[in-house]
Amino acid sequence: MAASDERLAQQALRGDPEAFDTLVRRYYPRVLGLCRKLLNSREAAHDAAQESMLRAYRKLHLYDPSRRFSAWLMTLTARLCVSLGQRSQREPEPWEEVGETDGSLPDAADGPAEATEKAQVAARVAEAVRSLPDLYKPVCVLRHVEGLSYQEIAEATGLPIGTVKVHLFRAKKHLREQLADLAEAEFEE
Amino acid sequence: MSHDPCDTIRDLLPAHVDSALDPGEAEVVDAHLAGCVACRRERERWVALNRLLDEHLAVAEPVTSAGVEAVVQRVRAERPAWRVAPTPVRFWRAWLPAAALAAAALVLVLIGGYAPEVRLADAKGALLDQAAAMAQGSRTLPQSAPEEAVAFYADAVEWPGQAAAGAVRGWDSSQAFTQALVRRVGLAPLAACLLLLLAANLMVARGARLAPRAVSGR
Numbered sequence: 001m002a003a004s005d006e007r008l009a010q011q012a013l014r015g016d017p018e019a020f021d022t023l024v025r026r027y028y029p030r031v032l033g034l035c036r037k038l039l040n041s042r043e044a045a046h047d048a049a050q051e052s053m054l055r056a057y058r059k060l061h062l063y064d065p066s067r068r069f070s071a072w073l074m075t076l077t078a079r080l081c082v083s084l085g086q087r088s089q090r091e092p093e094p095w096e097e098v099g100e101t102d103g104s105l106p107d108a109a110d111g112p113a114e115a116t117e118k119a120q121v122a123a124r125v126a127e128a129v130r131s132l133p134d135l136y137k138p139v140c141v142l143r144h145v146e147g148l149s150y151q152e153i154a155e156a157t158g159l160p161i162g163t164v165k166v167h168l169f170r171a172k173k174h175l176r177e178q179l180a181d182l183a184e185a186e187f188e189e
Numbered sequence: 190m191s192h193d194p195c196d197t198i199r200d201l202l203p204a205h206v207d208s209a210l211d212p213g214e215a216e217v218v219d220a221h222l223a224g225c226v227a228c229r230r231e232r233e234r235w236v237a238l239n240r241l242l243d244e245h246l247a248v249a250e251p252v253t254s255a256g257v258e259a260v261v262q263r264v265r266a267e268r269p270a271w272r273v274a275p276t277p278v279r280f281w282r283a284w285l286p287a288a289a290l291a292a293a294a295l296v297l298v299l300i301g302g303y304a305p306e307v308r309l310a311d312a313k314g315a316l317l318d319q320a321a322a323m324a325q326g327s328r329t330l331p332q333s334a335p336e337e338a339v340a341f342y343a344d345a346v347e348w349p350g351q352a353a354a355g356a357v358r359g360w361d362s363s364q365a366f367t368q369a370l371v372r373r374v375g376l377a378p379l380a381a382c383l384l385l386l387l388a389a390n391l392m393v394a395r396g397a398r399l400a401p402r403a404v405s406g407r
């Protein structure tokens with residue numbers, strides 16, 4: 001049976017050189033996927049994902065093993081992406097061509113038309129999330145990427161639960177405005 | 190002005206969909222939804238948005254195993270601060286600061302506490318010399334009985350508190366004070382105190398230059 005993330009983190013802290021390697025292999029694709037949702041270019045996303053894993057290793061002694069490792073890692077990644085986004089003052093670069101935008105592998109069951117449509121929807125969702133105010137990005141990611149409850153988000157970010165509620169409410173209102181047509185289509189289904 | 194209850198309920202719907210309302214609030218919303226078709230449809234729209242976000246946001250990026258291994262190697266090359274072993278504390282490094290602090294405190298106590306006593310003893314000695322000289326019929330007072338010391342002793346008998354407060358200020362030179370202190374306390378304890386203070390200073394200066402030792406491995 002595979003060791004839990006939390007156990008691996010503790011083993012890494014005790015000096016086991018293989019333990020953190022396992023965590024990197026387990027989480028790097030997800031971290032990269034998140035970076036690509038939050039940053040404007042593929043190159044910046046790759047750099048941010050690597051930096052995120054490095055930071056996680058450097059700050060591993062600050063991780064509380066009673067909490068979910070994935071939530072801690074994704075919070076760290078989201079915050080890094082926000083700070084990198086703030087640092088680059090340049091205009092958002094146009095996203096890659098549809099079909100490469102999301103980077104997710106099309107479902108084998110989907111035909112070419114469905115795969116393209118799915119990629120287009122994913123690109124719109126990513127664009128909407130990137131357009132969120134920086135303050136709301138980490139909580140939104142923890143809710144919809146990690147599936148954390150509001151209480152868990154408060155514990156992961158150190159924010160009061162009331163603040164988490166307000167941030168998520170505003171983030172969702174913003175996203176609903178940005179994705180009105182897609183949300184309506186989803187609703188009609 | 191009447192307030193539409195649907196407005197209040199709709200503000201709570203995003204959190205209601207996420208099961209994040211307090212039980213009391215959730216009860217109110219549930220009761221309203223049971224009788225309001227429009228708000229039920231509005232809630233379904235929030236559910237649809239959640240579905241959209243959950244499905245398209247939580248997607249891992251396809252990465253080749255070579256790409257992942259490159260990141261593993263980069264992380265392996267890291268040497269974070271928490272993997273750096275603390276410098277072992279030697280015995281002398283552990284007790285010397287405490288000893289130095291004690292020495293400093295001792296010097297202060299000696300200066301503050303003994304100074305009046307030393308000065309009074311000096312004045313008393315001078316008076317005794319003077320009395321002895323007078324008893325022997327000498328008309329010339331000995332050099333060791335300056336008028337200032339006699340006056341100090343007389344004041345000290347009458348106002349001991351005031352004399353003690355002015356004792357430290359009253360020394361005409363630091364050399365005179367040191368000599369009096371050495372006479373009273375002894376050279377060896379004073380020298381030990383000063384050496385301890387010097388050693389503590391040197392240790393702090395050296396400690397600031399010491400680099401932490403890294404642990405072998407990654």
